[in-house]
Amino acid sequence: MKPLIVLVVTFAISLVISGITTGKWxxxxxxxxxxxxxxxxTSIGHFKFTEGMALMLPDFIPAKRETVLATGVIEIIAAIGLFIPPLRVLTAWLLILFFVLILPANIHAALHHVNLEKATxxxxxxxxxxxxxxxQLLFIGWVYFFVIRS
Structure with a gap:
């Protein structure tokens, strides 16, 4: 729920600021x-709740802690890549792939009742x-609509 709130509130604030400062939405x-x-x-969670996020990963994935930290770094790099014009669309497609690839971890976490903040x-x-x-589908659509399609 928190990522959705951050996404929507940031979008609204950014849209208003861009409208006021540039005269266009x-x-x-x-x-x-x-x-x-x-x-x-969300990348902050990878560093703050590393152990809990490691529990989200299925048993066959090795180096769970390192994988969690690496995906946190990937999120930071993707956030930056969205603002580098020659890399923007590539970043968007890779981000969509990333969102698809992390969905099984979320399914695994739900099936095993993982509480990522408490690591229980x-x-x-x-x-x-x-x-x-x-x-997850909203995130994929969001990236497609605001980055690739734009």
């Missing part, structure tokens, strides 16, 4: 700002997926 720029801020926000197995469980899967 720059949807593409505001969409990229919102996604970048959301990625930076007393999380909300399968009900989490009713929110997370549509949220």
């Amino acid at each position: 720059d949807l593409s720029f505001s969409g990229r700002v919102a996604m970048a801020v959301m990625l930076l926000f 197995y007393d999380g909300s469980g399968i009900n989490y997926l009713w929110f997370r899967v549509p949220l």
